[in-house]
Structures are given as C-alpha cells and as structure tokens.
Amino acid sequence: MLAPAAPTVKDAALVESRRRELAATALQLFRARGYHATSVRQIAETAGLSVGSLFNYFRTKEQILHFIYDQTQAVIEEGLQEVLQELGPDPDEALALALDRYFTLIDRHQDHTVLVYQEFKSLDRRAKRQVIDRERRIMDIFGRIIESGIAREVFRPHPVAATVHAVAAIGHMWATRRWALRGTVTLDEFKRAQVTMILQGIRRHGAGQEGGDV
C-alpha cells in the first residue's frame, strides 16, 4: 500500500473514495495531455472539486501520480498472484495461463501502463524505488515459472532476466503501441500470437504442441 500521508481530512473512507475519483480523473488527463501539461486545477475541476479540496487528499501533484502507479500495480500483482494459485505443474500451461492473465490486466490498464513509461522519471527517489520494487515482484512471478520450466528441462536455459523482461515488453506494447495495433489485431489474436511465440520461442525441443491453444 502507498504510504497514507493525507493532510487535513480525517474520514478515512472519504479519503479513500476521493483519492480514487481524483486518481481516475487525473489518469485520463495525464494520458490525454501529459503529466506536466495537466494542471492541478484541471484535475480538481474535472473531478468536480475545488483546488483547495484536492490538496486535502493529496499533498502534491506528484503524489497523485504515485498513487495511480501504486494502485494499478497492486491490482496487477494481485491478479497474477491469483492465477498463480490455479497453476498446475506443467510449465508450458502455467506460463500460457499467466501470460494470458497478464495481457488481460494490461489491456484493462492501458492508460496506466503507458503513463509509467512516460512519467516514471517525474517521481521522487522514494516513489521510484517503490514502483521498481513492485515491478520486480511482478517480474519475479514470471521468473519463477520460467525457472521451474528450465529445471524441468522444458525451457531452454537462457538468461531468465532477458526472457522475463521480454514478457513485460511484449505485454506493455499492447498499451504503448496501440497506435499500430488498433484496428489490425484484436486482443485475442494478439494474445494467441504472443503466447505462441513466447512459449515456442523458449521451449527446449522446438517440437511439441504448437502452443497458442489458450
């Protein structure tokens, strides 16, 4: 969870709900105009609050950004942890399922995904570290699946980091390269193509299932 640090307002439930509203509004504006081009006043007004009120829920503009990051990363991490429970021992199937879920989550949080690429550097050091730590935890989920596949001699023993971050890159691309994909590939086609490529790409014996049957 993101460090609380809400000024003035004491009603925790109110704080939570207002923060959510504001974050949602801000996310849209940040994506539409960019973080710097979006003024705090715009956020407040779009959310139907006064500037003063906004600052009762976030202490700085940057905190809004951090909150957005934290909130969605949490959802993604939880979503993946959830699917982890359901995974069988077959690395092929496990990775396919995890990838499917990951791509679904990214699809659901496209704006957030792009925003991380764009405005990560606008965070302060502490926030940066938090975001990176969380991202590392998310990557570790795939890392463990792949390592188990390597241990079982199903996957090739390639540098896990390279593979794991390729997974992230390919997933994120669904959000960052929408301009190219929109209209040419559906989410399902995208999933099938990428899952196939990744699975077949890292499998030890090129032979076997043609993957993609997810």
Add this chain to the structure above:
Amino acid sequence: MLAPAAPTVKDAALVESRRRELAATALQLFRARGYHATSVRQIAETAGLSVGSLFNYFRTKEQILHFIYDQTQAVIEEGLQEVLQELGPDPDEALALALDRYFTLIDRHQDHTVLVYQEFKSLDRRAKRQVIDRERRIMDIFGRIIESGIAREVFRPHPVAATVHAVAAIGHMWATRRWALRGTVTLDEFKRAQVTMILQGIRRHGAGQEGGDV
C-alpha cells in the same frame, strides 16, 4: 528530412551544424532531467550559445525534440536499409541479421529510444504523424522480411503486425528496461537470447536450427 522552419539564419551549413550540436546537448539534458524539467536556457548555456541564438536555429523548444526524434530515426532507418542490401533469400538468416543490426542501433541510441516513449506526446500533431510514419517505415522493413518468410512457409502465418511490433518492443526494452538488465545481461547475451526466441518462436516447424548463431 525534418520540415525546415529555421528562422533568420541563412547559412544552411551553419544551421545544420548548430542544430546538431544543440540537439546532442538537449538529448543529454532531456534524458538526465526530463524534457519539461530542462529549460531552453540550460540547453543554450550547456551548448555554449545564448538563448537568443538558440531561437535562431529552432523556433520552439518542441522543435528541438522533434529534431532529435527525426535525426535518430533517420539513422536507424538508414542502418536497417543498409543491412537489407546484404540479406540473402533465407528468411531465417535475414531476420537474424536485421534483428542484430536493429538491436545494435538501439543500443547506440538508447537515450533517444527512451525519450520517444517519454515525450512523444509533447509533439504537435504534425510532428507526431511524422514520427509515426517513420516508425512505420522501420517496422515495414521487418514486416517484409517476415512476410517473405511466411510466403516461403518458413514462418507461421500469424498476424504480421503482432510479430513486427513485438520485435520493436523487445528491441526498445534494451533501452527502456536498462534498470533491470544492467549488470545481469550483456548486449551480446541479450541479442542471442532474443534473436533465438523470436526466430524459434515464429518458425513454422519449431524444429531446425537453434538460432543464436549470429
């Protein structure tokens, strides 16, 4: 070429060299501090010019950004066109060579690559379109190689867009996810792993060469 639009100064050679200097300086500053956190004054001073002078070579701050994008994209496109000449008919080998070159170019222009992700939205519509058009041309190079592979029934007939942009995503990741890769994978290891994964991943018969022989 980037739309001209240099004010006042007539000497074309001077304009070109000054622009290059300024762009190089600006790229470093943008990467170090971010586009918005970098002031035009800083760029000018770091480059050893006066603010007034800078505005003789670029009409707006945004134009500097656009110039940087355009310049590096041109180098990348040319670098790929170059390698295209040398490609034989074997799609496997062709793709491997093109990928290798592409990853090399991205490694050489990491700052630029990251900057595109971060500040693309700061461009105006015209500039955006130009950058996207160029990116599409770059992608088309891979597109043609892959299509030819599909035609020869070497590659699986998956949506080309998905594959092509996966190539981009994986390449860019070398720049955008340095924080994760630095220290764990060398450029050569990275190249080998990704080229293998991509080739094996899209090949029709999973069997065959184990890739990586680049």
Add this chain to the structure above:
Amino acid sequence: MLAPAAPTVKDAALVESRRRELAATALQLFRARGYHATSVRQIAETAGLSVGSLFNYFRTKEQILHFIYDQTQAVIEEGLQEVLQELGPDPDEALALALDRYFTLIDRHQDHTVLVYQEFKSLDRRAKRQVIDRERRIMDIFGRIIESGIAREVFRPHPVAATVHAVAAIGHMWATRRWALRGTVTLDEFKRAQVTMILQGIRRHGAGQEGGDV
C-alpha cells in the same frame, strides 16, 4: 478590556478560558515560527481544538494577535499601577522601584514584547490605536514619576518623552536583544546596570548615590 466580538458562544466564562488557552498557544507558535508562518489550523490543533471551534472564540486570526497584546499589556499596566501604590516621595527611589518592576514584567513577558515589535503592523487601525493608547498609559506612569522628580529639582529638565521612551527601549531590549545578552548578563546585572545608568543619567547633580542599590 478588549472589544468583545466573540461569535456564537454565549457562556462568558467558557469564552474567557478558551481565549486564554488559545492565546497562550498562539503566542508560543507566533514566537517560534512567526505570525504569518503560523496557521490558524496549527493553533487550533496545538490547543486541542478544531478549527471550527477556534473561530467560535476569535472571529479572525488578527483578533488572536490583538487579544494577546491586550492581555499582556493589561498585566504590565496593572503590575506598574500596583507598585505605584508603594512608592514614597523620593523620585530617585520611586523611579528605581518602578524600573525594577517594569524590567521584571518584561522579563516575564518576553515573547509578548518581541511580538509587539514584529507584528504590530498586522493589526487593523482600531486595534493599533488601542495598543498604542495602552502603551501611552504605561509610559505615563514613568512620565509622572519623572516629572515629579523634575519638579523637585532632582532630575534634569530634559524632554520627558525622550527619557520615558528611553526607559521603554531599554526595558524592551532585554527581550528584543536576547541574542546578544543571553549568556553575558543576568537579569539582575542587567537591572542594576540600567537602573544605575538611567538614574545617574537624568539626575540633576551627577553626584549623589551611585544608584544600583536596588
């Protein structure tokens, strides 16, 4: 007495006690951080009240300041009136006693003394006049002693205003120039030195008692 103007709350005793508490808290904060750097919210919280409540006891922030001034000036005036009762006819002795009491009171209300110098101008015209009137009354106490001394030809016939305000300046300096005096002079040494200087300084025949016998 300070002009009433307490809103809403009717219970006079409650009003008085709350005002005292708030004023005491505010005085400390004003001295520590400055009047402008202290927010009403801080005052309320430090005093253990809600902002809303505070505004039931003071209508404006300025009114708090005014109240502090008024309250302490009253104490000082009363303290001096008190000593006036005990004064004998000897102007030398009378002045010495009054000065001693005055310096003691200032020592006890250093924060207030400094605050008057700093934030007098933050009062509105009416409040300013009230504070000045009270200060004049305090000065008059010394004025009358000195005039009586002049009439008895014990003190030199110098402009009384000059002498009287020198007394104030010297007394206040114990508070305003603490940075210089702290650690070098004790209150008693200070008193002895200043009383001696003042008495000997205004006495008609420089000769006579060497003062300091306070």
Add this chain to the structure above:
Amino acid sequence: MLAPAAPTVKDAALVESRRRELAATALQLFRARGYHATSVRQIAETAGLSVGSLFNYFRTKEQILHFIYDQTQAVIEEGLQEVLQELGPDPDEALALALDRYFTLIDRHQDHTVLVYQEFKSLDRRAKRQVIDRERRIMDIFGRIIESGIAREVFRPHPVAATVHAVAAIGHMWATRRWALRGTVTLDEFKRAQVTMILQGIRRHGAGQEGGDV
C-alpha cells in the same frame, strides 16, 4: 557585501542599479504594509518592472529583504568607522561623537531600522547570521570606546554588553517609537537628551561636564 547570486542578468552595473531601485521600492512597501502583506508583484509593478524581470535581479523575495538589511547595515558600519578616525583620546568626547553620528545614521535609515525588528525572523539561517554578525561589529565600535573609557577610569566598570546594547536600543527607538516622539521632540533635542543621559549615566564620577555639548 551580500553574496551576489544574481540569476540571468550579466551586466553587473545594471544588476547593481536595478537592485538598488527594487530594494528602495521594496523597503517602502514593506514598511507600509509589512513584508508578508507585500507581494512580489506589487514590488515589481511599483518599481516599474515586470515580475519576471524582478526575478532576474533577486532570486527570492527573501533575498530582497536580506539585501535591504545588508545594504543599510553596511552604510551604518561605514559611517561609524569613518567617525572613528576623527576621534581623539578623550572617551567622553569620543563616545559623544560616535553617538551623535549613530543617531544621525539611524534617523536617515528609519525604515530599515524598523524593518529589522519586524522581519529579521523571515530570513533564513545564513542571512540571520550575517545580519547579526554585522550588528555585532557595529556594537563593537561602541564597545571599544567604552572599554577604553573604563580603562582610563572615566567610565564605570559596568557590564559593557548591557551599556552597548542600551546604546543600540536608545538609538533604534528613534525609529521604532516615532509614533510617540514625532511632534514632541526634534532629532537634535533627542540627541542631546540621550547623549547626556548616556554619558552622565556611565561616567565614573558623576561630576564633570554636564555632557550634551555636542
């Protein structure tokens, strides 16, 4: 001298003259409305500049305040150093001359004198120290005269700090208590009364000249 720290503008002479103008304007406004109640915009506009320009000459509002302090303290210190050259060996006469000059300087810089009392606390630590150091140097000038008088057994051996700061307090009072003195005492009467009181007040043998013959 005040640490330079002027941004942007390079023409040193221009910086100096603009700073003087701005400081003069600011001093008036600060005195009339108070430091906090005066906006930077007001200062700029009153001085006939744009806000942006003002910030080419001072980096912060506080720096203006510091500059004002520094500038006038320098004048006062120099003025006293000057008179030091002309002093003979007679402590009585020396002190009388120094006091006369000091009171004259304070009269000439009343606004500054009051402002120090009011807004000293608005300075940051470094600036505070600078102002105090300078004030100490000014006090030392009187300190040395008095000590020499004590050494020659002309003045009583009272704590020098107490006397020296009484001098300051009495001098400053001409500025801080104008509201009481204006109209009742002229500068010359004030000087004569205070010089007499101080000299006679600290002299060893109450006898001797009746002072005031300045």
Add this chain to the structure above:
DNA sequence: CATGAATGAGGATTCATTCAT
C-alpha cells in the same frame, strides 16, 4: 548573426474562513 534583458502567462500550493452536520 549574436546577445541577453524583458516579458507575463501560468503553475503548484497554502490558508483564513465558512457552514452543513
């Protein structure tokens, strides 16, 4: 062509005060 002083719109943030509960 170069310089650098001037501009002023615009941004984030604070805070005294109000008022519905």
Add this chain to the structure above:
DNA sequence: AATGAATGAATCCTCATTCAT
C-alpha cells in the same frame, strides 16, 4: 457548542519566447 470538509483567492516563482542593440 463542536466538528472538519470545502472553498478559492492569493502567493511566489519559472520559463519559453521576443526584440532592441
């Protein structure tokens, strides 16, 4: 009588851009 959430004017400061020299 107490609470504390809401308000929005006002503040300091930055920075891209212009233009006289």
